[in-house]
Each structure stands twice: as structure tokens, then as C-alpha cells.
Amino acid sequence: MSTEIDDAIPGAVHDLLRTLWTGGHAAYVVGGSLRDTLLGRPAKDWDLATAALPERTVELFPGAIYENKFGTVAVRTDDPALPEVEITTFRTDHDYADFRRPHRVEFGESIELDLARRDFTVNAMAWGAEPGEQPRLVDPHGGQADVAARILRTVGEPEKRFEEDALRMVRAVRLAATLDFAIEPATLAGISAKAHLVGHLSGERIAIEMTEILAASRPSIGLRLMAATGLLAAISPDLAAQRGVPQNKVEGEDLWDHTLRAVDGAATEPARIRMATLLHDIGKPLTMADGRFLGHETVGAGLADALLERWRWPAAERQRIVALVRQHMFGYQPSWSDAAIRRFIAKIGPEHLEDLFLLREADHIGSGREPDAGGLDELRARVAAQLEAGVALDLGALAVDGSDLMEDLGIAPGPELGRLLDWLLDRVIAEPAVNTREGLIDLARRRLSSEGAL
Ligand code: ATP
Ligand code: MG
Numbered sequence: 001m002s003t004e005i006d007d008a009i010p011g012a013v014h015d016l017l018r019t020l021w022t023g024g025h026a027a028y029v030v031g032g033s034l035r036d037t038l039l040g041r042p043a044k045d046w047d048l049a050t051a052a053l054p055e056r057t058v059e060l061f062p063g064a065i066y067e068n069k070f071g072t073v074a075v076r077t078d079d080p081a082l083p084e085v086e087i088t089t090f091r092t093d094h095d096y097a098d099f100r101r102p103h104r105v106e107f108g109e110s111i112e113l114d115l116a117r118r119d120f121t122v123n124a125m126a127w128g129a130e131p132g133e134q135p136r137l138v139d140p141h142g143g144q145a146d147v148a149a150r151i152l153r154t155v156g157e158p159e160k161r162f163e164e165d166a167l168r169m170v171r172a173v174r175l176a177a178t179l180d181f182a183i184e185p186a187t188l189a190g191i192s193a194k195a196h197l198v199g200h201l202s203g204e205r206i207a208i209e210m211t212e213i214l215a216a217s218r219p220s221i222g223l224r225l226m227a228a229t230g231l232l233a234a235i236s237p238d239l240a241a242q243r244g245v246p247q248n249k250v251e252g253e254d255l256w257d258h259t260l261r262a263v264d265g266a267a268t269e270p271a272r273i274r275m276a277t278l279l280h281d282i283g284k285p286l287t288m289a290d291g292r293f294l295g296h297e298t299v300g301a302g303l304a305d306a307l308l309e310r311w312r313w314p315a316a317e318r319q320r321i322v323a324l325v326r327q328h329m330f331g332y333q334p335s336w337s338d339a340a341i342r343r344f345i346a347k348i349g350p351e352h353l354e355d356l357f358l359l360r361e362a363d364h365i366g367s368g369r370e371p372d373a374g375g376l377d378e379l380r381a382r383v384a385a386q387l388e389a390g391v392a393l394d395l396g397a398l399a400v401d402g403s404d405l406m407e408d409l410g411i412a413p414g415p416e417l418g419r420l421l422d423w424l425l426d427r428v429i430a431e432p433a434v435n436t437r438e439g440l441i442d443l444a445r446r447r448l449s450s451e452g453a454l
Contacts, residue, residue: 028128158190177222195230207311241285262366
């Protein structure tokens with residue numbers, strides 16, 4: 001086993017370990033990369049733990065950066081696949097005051113103490129050596145056996161560990177979903193008992209974990225665990241309220257089942273599609289009346305906006321997701337005229353159409369239908385044909401602008417001019433052939449004179 005690990009560790013990481021060992025310091029590969037190596041998965045980032053103090057590590061690796069109070073030094077490597085490795089001095093954590101983070105971090109004496117502060121047994125292994133000794137796997141908490149059984153188990157008593165840092169509960173769910181692990185019963189019971197504490201966490205930290213859950217091949221594994229343990233109710237009561245709301249879509253399934261099917265079936269790229277899918281029906285529980293959900297997309301857009309704001313989601317992405325929630329109920333009919341297709345394009349915005357179609361595909365999958373049900377492929381093709389024809393969709397594409405109208409028709413700048421331009425755009429969307437300078441000036445003149453006659 002030890003040689004397997006040895007072989008999986010990139011050369012650049014070996015170089016770092018060797019430098020620390022030769023410098024007289026214990027040094028180990030720790031955490032997620034070791035877990036992933038034992039799973040036979042490619043490791044994401046290689047983290048090292050060492051007895052060397054940060055100042056000493058910086059001395060050993062000229063150019064290394066040390067600018068935090070957690071004892072973590074960032075070292076650059078020559079391996080382009082691995083630009084930066086974090087080397088952290090052995091730590092022990094103390095006094096968790098606010099369920100959020102260690103109050104005080106102390107540099108620890110040993111790799112064993114460092115591993116004891118880590119969250120789950122599978123994350124609490126190390127591979128490396130004390131100076132002068134042969135490298136070996138250090139596994140005081142039975143992590144290797146838990147990796148083999150694909151089980152997540154806290155290091156130590158679950159409730160105590162979750163009280164120390166409530167984020168560990170969300171991490172458990174995230175790791176279960178991304179690694180396809182089961183959460184061991186006592187650990188799961190600990191989450192149910194302490195779920196309410198996630199209310200103390202900052203939105204950003206929850207958002208990072210949510211992003212990873214949604215990127216998993218089956219996010220429903222994580223989302224179901226969140227609902228079952230009460231984490232979801234503490235994070236989003238509106239999503240939690242979807243459980244038990246009736247839906248006549250898939251036999252025997254409720255609204256929450258629909259959401260989960262949809263999220264599992266949604267495209268993973270761009271990442272906002274899965275978030276929009278998770279949130280698309282968030283307004284339904286609040287709007288349910290007589291078996292219908294009138295206006296749920298508008299109410300849902302407001303709820304989605306508030307949730308993403310709480311999670312400090314980047315504003316531009318937040319707005320796109322909220323717009324998708326608001327627009328997800330569009331209803332295409334083959335009887336739509338080409339002008340109707342162009343109005344649809346102009347309303348949604350050409351750059352947002354593909355997102356909306358991807359959300360609709362996910363919604364169909366969630367309803368047990370074919371992704372392209374309801375003529376979606378036909379709508380896509382008709383939209384593409386219009387876009388290919390280069391039709392005018394915004395004021396910038398009109399054959400005249402404000403100053404043309406001012407010159408030719410003698411109107412003054414102001415709101416009236418703006419309204420006239422908008423009206424011309426509507427006319428062009430209805431009938432692209434009128435988008436010539438003469439055509440538009442003529443239309444504008446006639447409109448002005450008929451208005452004058454009123
Ligand atoms: P990933 O593969 O997603 O990076 P990871 O387990 O490596 O997963 P990181 O956030 O990179 O997650 O953390 C690195 C290591 O630090 C973990 O493997 C774990 O040992 C420890 N750790 C991270 N967060 C916590 C926490 N909240 N409490 C205790 N230990 C933690
Ligand atoms: Mg990691």
C-alpha cells in the first residue's frame with residue numbers, strides 16, 4: 001500500500017517532502033489527496049503537514065508565501081499541473097467559540113495531534129516520515145478501512161465535533177455526494193441533532209459546499225441527506241418546504257422529488273444551470289392554492305435572489321440565475337409566428353437563451369418526460385435560424401439612431417425620442433424588412449403625424 005501511495009505522489013510533491021526531510025523536519029502528505037489516492041481517484045490538491053515552523057518553511061523554499069495566521073505556507077512548484085502546494089505546520093485546535101472556526105490555533109507537537117483535529121477518518125491519514133525514518137502511512141483513526149468501505153465517520157464524537165465547527169456537517173454531505181460514500185449511522189445522527197447550528201455559518205462557506213454538491217454526478221444524494229437531517233431546513237426553509245407538496249408529474253413523487261430528478265438530470269456546464277434548476281420551483285410551496293402554483297416563478301425569483309444574496313453569490317451570476325427562475329415558465333407553441341420567435345429572443349436576450357433551454361430540459365427530465373418534449377428542439381432550431389439571419393434585436397441594430405431622427409424629423413432629445421426608437425424596434429422585430437434608413441424614417445414620420453392628429 002505504501003508503495004502505491006509513493007507512486008501516486010507527483011514528483012514535485014516528493015521534491016518538497018525531501019527538502020523538508022533533509023532539512024531535519026517531519027513532513028507528510030495529508031488530507032483529501034491521500035484519501036483520493038487510496039480511492040484510486042486523481043487527487044485535486046496536495047497538502048503537506050510538517051513540524052517545521054512557517055518561517056523555517058519559507059527559508060527552505062525561497063519565494064514561498066506566508067501571509068496568514070494558520071501556519072500555511074504556499075509554495076510554487078515547476079509542475080504546471082500543480083502550480084501551488086500548501087505546507088502547513090502541525091496544528092492543534094482549541095476553544096471553538098462560535099460553531100464556526102477554531103478560536104485559537106496552536107502549532108502542534110506531532111502528526112498524530114494534527115490528524116486528531118481533522119474532520120473525518122478518511123481525511124485524517126498521513127503519508128510521510130519523521131526525519132531519518134522510512135515513509136509510512138499514519139492512520140490512527142481507521143481511515144483506510146473506512147475508505148475501503150466508503151464510509152464517512154467523524155474523528156471522535158460526532159456531536160462534539162459538529163459543535164466545534166458546524167461546517168463539518170455540510171462537508172459530510174458534500175463528501176458523501178461527491179465521493180459516493182455513506183455517512184455512518186452515529187455520524188448521521190449527530191448531524192440530525194446539530195443541524196440547526198449551520199444557521200451560524202457564513203453564507204460563503206455554505207455556498208462553496210453547495211457548489212460542490214451540485215457539481216456531483218448525482219447531487220440528489222447530498223440534497224436528500226440535507227433534507228433528511230434538517231440541514232436543508234436550516235439553510236433554506238423554502239426548499240425544505242417542497243417535501244410533501246403534491247405534483248402530478250411522476251407517479252408517487254412530490255415536488256421535492258421533481259426538483260431532485262431535475263437537478264440530477266441538469267447539465268453540469270455552465271454551473272449556474274444546476275443552481276437555477278435547484279431553485280426553479282422554490283416559489284411553489286408559498287403559492288400553492290387549489291392544486292396550482294400561480295405566479296410561483298415571480299415569487300420564486302425573489303426567494304432565489306434572497307438566498308443567493310445570503311450566500312454572497314457573485315452578483316452577475318446571481319442575476320442570471322434569478323432571471324432563469326423568473327422566465328422558466330415560457331410556453332412555446334408550434335403556431336408561434338417568426339415574429340413571435342424574434343420577440344421571445346429579444347425578451348430573453350440572445351446570450352441567455354441556451355441557459356433557459358438547458359433549464360427547460362432539466363425541468364422535463366424532472367417531470368419524467370423527454371428532455372426535448374414540448375417542441376423544445378423545434379424552438380431551438382427556429383431561434384437559431386433567426387439568429388443566423390442576423391435580425392435586429394436591440395436598438396443598436398436599427399438602421400437609424402436617435403440623432404438621425406432628430407436631424408430628419410426635427411424632434412428634440414428626451415423621453416419621446418426614446419419611446420419612438422423602442423416602437424421602431426418593435427416594428428423591426430415584427431418585420432425585419434423595414435429595417436432600412438428610409439423605411440424607418442418613413443415609419444417614424446407617419447407615427448408622429450398620426451400622433452399629432454390625435
Ligand atoms: P477536497 O478533495 O474537496 O479538497 P478535502 O477533504 O481535501 O476535500 P479541504 O477543504 O481541501 O477538503 O481540506 C483539506 C483537509 O483539511 C481535509 O481533508 C481535512 O483533513 C481538513 N479539514 C478541512 N476542513 C475541515 C474542518 N472544517 N474541520 C476539520 N478538518 C478539516
Ligand atoms: Mg483539498
